[in-house]
Structures are given as C-alpha cells and as structure tokens.
Amino acid sequence: MPSTPAASVLFVCVHNAGRSQMAAGFLRHLAGDRVEVRSAGSLPGDQVNPAAVEAMREVGIDLSGQRPKALTPGAVQASDYVITMGCGDACPVFPGRAYLDWALADPAGKGVESVRPIRDEIRTRIEALVAEIDAAGPPPAEG
Numbered sequence: 001m002p003s004t005p006a007a008s009v010l011f012v013c014v015h016n017a018g019r020s021q022m023a024a025g026f027l028r029h030l031a032g033d034r035v036e037v038r039s040a041g042s043l044p045g046d047q048v049n050p051a052a053v054e055a056m057r058e059v060g061i062d063l064s065g066q067r068p069k070a071l072t073p074g075a076v077q078a079s080d081y082v083i084t085m086g087c088g089d090a091c092p093v094f095p096g097r098a099y100l101d102w103a104l105a106d107p108a109g110k111g112v113e114s115v116r117p118i119r120d121e122i123r124t125r126i127e128a129l130v131a132e133i134d135a136a137g138p139p140p141a142e143g
Contacts, residue, residue, distance in 0.1 A: 005033065005034060005036040006035060006134070007035050007036070007080040008036035008038065008078060008080050008081070009027060009037055009079060009080065009081040009082075009083065009133075010038040010039070010040065010076060010078075010081070010082045010083070011023040011024050011027075011038070011039040011085065012039070012040055012041065012042065012071055012082065012083070012084045012085065013042075013084070013085040013106075014041055014042050014043055014086060014106075015041045015044060015045035016039055016041025016044045016045065016068035016069055016071075017041070017044070017045035017048050017049045017052070017108070018048070018049040018051075018106065018107040018108060018115070018118075019086070019104050019106070019107065020039040020040070020041065020085055021039055021048050021049075021063055021066055022052055022056055022063070022118070022119055022122050023039070023083065023085070023125075023126060024037050024039040024066075025056050025062075025063050025066075026061065026122060026123050027130070028061075029060075029061050030130050031133070034133070035130070035133060036079075038075050039066075039069065040069045040070060040071035040072070041069065041070065041071060044068035044069055044070050044071075045068045046068070047067070048063050048066050048068065049108060049115075051110055051111055051114075051115045052107055052119070054112045054115075055112050055115040056119065058116075059119070059123075073094075076093075076094055077094050079097060080098060081099075081133075082097050082098070082099050082100070083099075083101075083129075084099070084101045084102070085101075085102050085103075085104050086104070086106060102122075102125055105117075105118050
C-alpha cells in the first residue's frame with residue numbers, strides 16, 4: 001500500500017523553463033515518492049530550456065518530457081512548501097505554507113556551461129531541503 005508523501009513542494013519561477021524544472025527534477029530524483037513535487041511559472045514559457053535539459057541529462061536526470069505549466073492558486077494551496085526563484089510577488093500567499101525564496105541566477109539564454117553552476121547550486125539546496133523534510137516531516141496542518 002503506497003504511503004502518503006511526507007510533504008508537497010511547489011517550485012515557482014517566471015517561465016517554469018529552467019530553475020524550477022531543475023529543482024523539481026532533483027527533488028523527484030533524490031526524494032522519490034516521499035515528497036509530492038510540482039513546478040509552475042508566473043508566465044510559463046513554450047518549452048523547458050534546452051541547456052537546462054542538457055545540464056540535467058549530464059547528472060542522469062531526464063527533463064525532456066517536462067513542459068512549463070502555469071502557476072495556479074490551487075497548486076500553491078495544495079503545497080506544504082512553496083519555493084520561489086525570481087517570480088517576485090506573482091505567487092499567491094496562503095496561511096500554513098512554508099515559503100522560501102531562493103536567489104538563483106536565471107539560466108535563460110545561457111549555454112550549458114553557464115547552466116552547470118546553477119544546476120549544482122540547486123542540487124545543494126535540494127539536498128538540504130530533503131534533509132529538512134526527512135527530519136521534520138510535514139509542516140503542521142492548518143487548523
């Protein structure tokens with residue numbers, strides 16, 4: 001019988017084509033089914049950044065089947081953690097969620113050699129997030 005995920009995490013960036021897609025890919029890879037993973041953009045692009053897809057392929061994570069998705073209030077409301085990456089105030093705020101803002105360089109328009117350091121920074125942050133989720137469990141439910 002499948003267990004309930006320990007937490008749900010939503011990654012948000014402007015185009016949902018680079019940073020948030022890489023973060024979601026790492027979290028799926030590192031946490032498996034222990035965490036429910038979503039990503040979205042305040043102004044979603046047409047496709048995932050090819051340099052981000054290539055950079056992730058280099059570390060064994062396939063983003064080629066992912067597509068940018070629009071940010072919805074429902075996605076935020078359904079998430080325990082909302083991690084923004086340069087989307088400013090476009091993200092709706094609901095009580096009872098943990099909000100984090102990760103200041104990361106935007107990989108848009110950059111080649112894979114410039115995306116690798118961004119990818120590596122995201123991996124470091126995801127590893128810390130997984131450790132936090134595993135140690136604390138989900139944030140308290142709204143009462």
